[in-house]
Amino acid sequence: MTFYYGTHIRLKEVSFLLDRANSIAGNTENLTVYLDGDDYSQNNSIRADFHFPAFFWRKGDSIESVPYAIAALMNNPSxxxxxxxxxxxxxxxxxHIFWVYSHELRHFMQDQGAADIVKIKLFLxxxxxxxxxxxxxxxxxxxxxxxxELFAKSTVKVAYGYKALSDYISLKCKQSNANSYFQRLEHLEKLLSIN
Incomplete structure (x- = not known):
């Protein structure tokens, strides 16, 4: 079971959305998700991880320069x-939330041994x-x-369908000039499917 905490106004609504990704991923036992209502992107006293859209943390990773509420969770033995x-x-x-969450969820799966990246490592x-x-x-x-990223892409495709995935990638390419990024992702995905 996944536990949701946080201060974001959409906590309940987004938790339902994330449960869709969890159901595709499988076992998410021992996973805690924090949906933050505060913005730390300009706060230099908070560590750089909190300037990104999301990140994955595991027990034993640093808890230095972490916001108080999140540090309390990190210090919780369970x-x-x-x-x-x-x-x-x-x-x-x-x-977009679904894509980013699915990406971080895959890091959880990797840490749990539920995702084998040996083939990708050898391929790269x-x-x-x-x-x-x-x-x-x-x-x-x-x-x-x-x-x-491949997991996020496939999870979005399962949850939203091919057209919505395609529209999302097109929009991201226009918004953030990420065309070369998504071209590279598609190229690597094709090469991996051939091997």
């Missing part, structure tokens, strides 16, 4: 895994040799991150 979702993210469209190592990869690029060049 809380072992947290997905934190920012106010900025939660103010976005549901499909081989591809990077062929491409003379110099270490530049996006998160897609990291096995854990590529796996999480």
């Amino acid at each position: 809380v072992t895994h947290i997905i934190w979702l920012s106010k900025r993210l939660l103010d976005e469209e549901d499909i 190592n081989e591809l990077h040799i062929q491409e003379n990869y110099l270490g530049n690029g996006t998160q897609l060049e990291k096995p854990h991150e590529l796996d999480a």
Whole structure:
């Protein structure tokens, strides 16, 4: 069972949405989700993780420079895994929240041993040799991150359908100039399906 905490005004509504992703993912026992109603993106006294839309935390990771309410959860002995979702993210469209949450959910699954990334790791190592990869690029060049993005894409497709997924990607490409990112994701996905 997943536990939801937070201060965001849409806590109940978004919890229902996230449960859809959890049902696709499978076992989410020992997962806590914090839906934050505060924005830390300009607060330099809070660690940089809280400047992003979301992140995954596991027991043993640092709790330095963490907002009080979240630190209290992290210090709770029964809380072992947290997905934190920012106010900025939660103010976005549901499909975007769903994508980002699914990405972080996959990191939880990876940590639980429910996602095997060996194939992706070998694939990227081989591809990077062929491409003379110099270490530049996006998160897609990291096995854990590529796996999480592929999972997010497939989860959105299952929950919303192909047309909504396609419309979402088109919108993101226009809004944030992310065309090359999604082209690379599609290219890597095709190459992986061939192997």
